[in-house]
Amino acid sequence: MGFGADTSLKLNATSVYTRNETLLVVFFAFLGALFDGIELNLISYPMVYISKSLGVTTADMVTVLTWQGLASLVGGFLFGWLGDVIGRRWSYALCVLIYGVGAILAAFIHSYDVFLITRIFAGIGIGGQFGLVFTMFTECWKTEKRGTMGGLIQSMFVVGQIVTVIVTYFCLQAFGADEGWRDAFLILGVLSVIVGVASIFYLPESKLWLEYREKLRAGTLPVELKRTGVPLVDIFKNGLAYGTTMFMIVSTAVFIISYQTITYQSTFLLKEAGVPLNLTSVIVLIALFITGIAYVIVGYISDKLNRKWAFFWGAVVGLIGFGSFLILALTGNITIGENFLSSPMFWSLMICNAGYAGFAVLGVWMSEFFPTRLRATGNNVCYYVGRGLGAGLFPLIAIKIAGSVTMALALGIIGAIAAVVFALFAADRTGREINAIE
Numbered sequence: 001m002g003f004g005a006d007t008s009l010k011l012n013a014t015s016v017y018t019r020n021e022t023l024l025v026v027f028f029a030f031l032g033a034l035f036d037g038i039e040l041n042l043i044s045y046p047m048v049y050i051s052k053s054l055g056v057t058t059a060d061m062v063t064v065l066t067w068q069g070l071a072s073l074v075g076g077f078l079f080g081w082l083g084d085v086i087g088r089r090w091s092y093a094l095c096v097l098i099y100g101v102g103a104i105l106a107a108f109i110h111s112y113d114v115f116l117i118t119r120i121f122a123g124i125g126i127g128g129q130f131g132l133v134f135t136m137f138t139e140c141w142k143t144e145k146r147g148t149m150g151g152l153i154q155s156m157f158v159v160g161q162i163v164t165v166i167v168t169y170f171c172l173q174a175f176g177a178d179e180g181w182r183d184a185f186l187i188l189g190v191l192s193v194i195v196g197v198a199s200i201f202y203l204p205e206s207k208l209w210l211e212y213r214e215k216l217r218a219g220t221l222p223v224e225l226k227r228t229g230v231p232l233v234d235i236f237k238n239g240l241a242y243g244t245t246m247f248m249i250v251s252t253a254v255f256i257i258s259y260q261t262i263t264y265q266s267t268f269l270l271k272e273a274g275v276p277l278n279l280t281s282v283i284v285l286i287a288l289f290i291t292g293i294a295y296v297i298v299g300y301i302s303d304k305l306n307r308k309w310a311f312f313w314g315a316v317v318g319l320i321g322f323g324s325f326l327i328l329a330l331t332g333n334i335t336i337g338e339n340f341l342s343s344p345m346f347w348s349l350m351i352c353n354a355g356y357a358g359f360a361v362l363g364v365w366m367s368e369f370f371p372t373r374l375r376a377t378g379n380n381v382c383y384y385v386g387r388g389l390g391a392g393l394f395p396l397i398a399i400k401i402a403g404s405v406t407m408a409l410a411l412g413i414i415g416a417i418a419a420v421v422f423a424l425f426a427a428d429r430t431g432r433e434i435n436a437i438e
Contacts, residue, residue, distance in 0.1 A: 016207040017140045025140045026149070028195075028203045030156045032092065032133040035192050037160020039099050039126050040391075042106075042188065043068075043119070044262050045161075045284065046168050046181040048270055053178045054112045058267060058405070062396050064116050065263060068123035069392020075127020076384020077232060083132050083376025084231045087213075088139075088206045091376070092132045093199045098125025100192025107185035127387075131380030134363030139208045139372065143431045147307065150364035151299015157359070158292035161262075162285060164188065169281050208372050211436035216373075225437060231377035235370070244382060246426040247366050250311065250358075251386025252394075253422060256415025257318045258356035259391040260398060261287075264409040265349065272406050273336045273345065283340060287353040294357035299364075306430035307365035308423055311358040315419035318355020322413035324348040329406050355416060358423075368429045371438045390415060 017025070043050060043065055051061045075095070083091040102122025109115040137153060138146065167187055172180030215221050228234055235244045266284055269275040275283065294314070302310035325348040328334060336343045363379065370378035394415075395408070402408040 016211075017204075021204045021207075022140050024202060024204055025136050026153075028092065028199055029133045029137045029153050031195050031199075032096070032129050033153050033156035034160040034163070035096060035099075035188075035195060036126065036129045036133075037157035038164050038188050039103065039122060039160075039192070040157075041161040041164040041262065042103060042168075042185060045165050045266050046172065046184070047267055049172065049177045049181050050115075053181070054110070054115060056112050058271075059396075059399060060112065062263065062399055064119050066392045066396040067116060068119045068126070069259075070388050071120040071123030072127035073384045073388030073392070075124035076131065076380040076387070077127075078124070079128025080131050080377040080380025080384075081231055083128070083135060083380070084209075084227065084374060085229075087209055088132055088136045088376065089199065089203045091128055092136070092203060093196050095125045095128035095132065096192055096196035096199065098122065099129075100125075100189045100196055103185045103189030103192060105189075107182040107189065127384050128380060130363060130383045131376055131378075134367050135376045135379055136203075136206055138364060138367035138375070138434055139206045140204075143433055145303055146364055146368075146431065147302035147310070147361055148296070148299045151295045151297075151302070151360035154299070154360045154363065155292040155295040158288050158295065162288045162292075165281060165284055165288070169277075172277075208434065208436040212372055215437060221437065225371075225373065227373040231374050232381060234374050235378045235381060240370070240374075240378070243369050243427040244378060246422060247369070247378075247382035248385045249422045250419060250426055251362065251382050252390040253386075253415045253418035254311075254315070254356050254358045254362065255386045255390025256394050257315070257322070257352075257412050257419060258359065258415075259395055260322075260409050260412030260415065261349075261352050261356070263391075263395045264399075264405050265353075268405045268409055269336065272404070273334050275336050275340075279338065279340065283336070283346065283349070287350055290350050291353045291357065294354040295360035298357040298360040302361040302364070302430065306428050307361045307368070308426055308428040308430075310361050311365065311426075312420060312423040314355065314358040314360070315416055315423060317351060317357070318416035319413065319420055321348060321351030321353075321355045322410065322416050325352055326410040326413055329410050334406060352412065358419060365426075365428070365430075368432050368434070369427055372434065372436055373438075 099122040106118040168184040171183040269280040298310045298314045340346045398408040398411040
């Protein structure tokens, strides 16, 4: 595999980053996760209003999410490759600029078909973000408390979702159901573009990637440590194939857990549980807050135990949440009244939202598995295969099979079961030192 080969070629990440450079990388990692969350919640929260504006059904909007998810799979492959070939910084900037422009364009669209095209375009940009964020972070961060900080970074995804809810809610209140969501798209798209432009000038390039590139160009690397022109092939060579496959499966599983919740929760509350918009917004914000706290807790646990077991116990929570939700749905006990704190369905939903906290460690877990020469590719391919299947394809299949939003949401239990089982078979290299040549 190359880990540990020729130690004279190794370069310790903590020895080449200044404090300011580390802070800048972490800052843009936080922003990347934040705007990833913003973009991916742009449709889910105001789905009812977007569908009315465009004159389509909920299923049609889920189709948009499906195509956006599949586009993110393409973006994951593309920007993972670019991250390892042209560098982390430029790839990061391109991702943010693409999905920012996509959001801006969508704000002015009145045709469903054209709206779909703008979300496919944005999805390609969204596809590169996660792997690049955790690649940059892992390559500059010390080994201690890497999981905890990774959990904090991932929690910014939840903060992004909260920002989307707040901005969209106030836009809907101020400008009405038809124009409000468009203004939210415009505001958040412009902010994304600003971050993308800023990263070109202020985000430091990975020192480890630069070191590896120089040695690759100089021809001083052993054959087994050379990256080919198509890193996608490399992640299935030299003993990496099994680990890559397992990470694809656990990524898909945790995406099923999260996206059955993210995709259907607001619509379930508004249309089937009979909850008004203002109370729905409160419940969604509470759910996101719980998810963010769960991220930090699971990240901390991963430093005390390891990444695998932290992910496993997070998935167990998801299994409990979806199991209780399914029971309540089958017994017809789905009402959530004004006094929602006394509703069993409310607490079931909250447990479901805490149940995808495995995301807190997924980025660091995979980054510690893949070597520097393939880290962006490996992270992105595994993560976005999961997103394409679990967040893109599965919700569409679920609504067609289930026949109702409530039962479609309940099918998230499939992801929880898969996450619990396959986490046990994934490789774990918790806390290892990250070097330029490995």
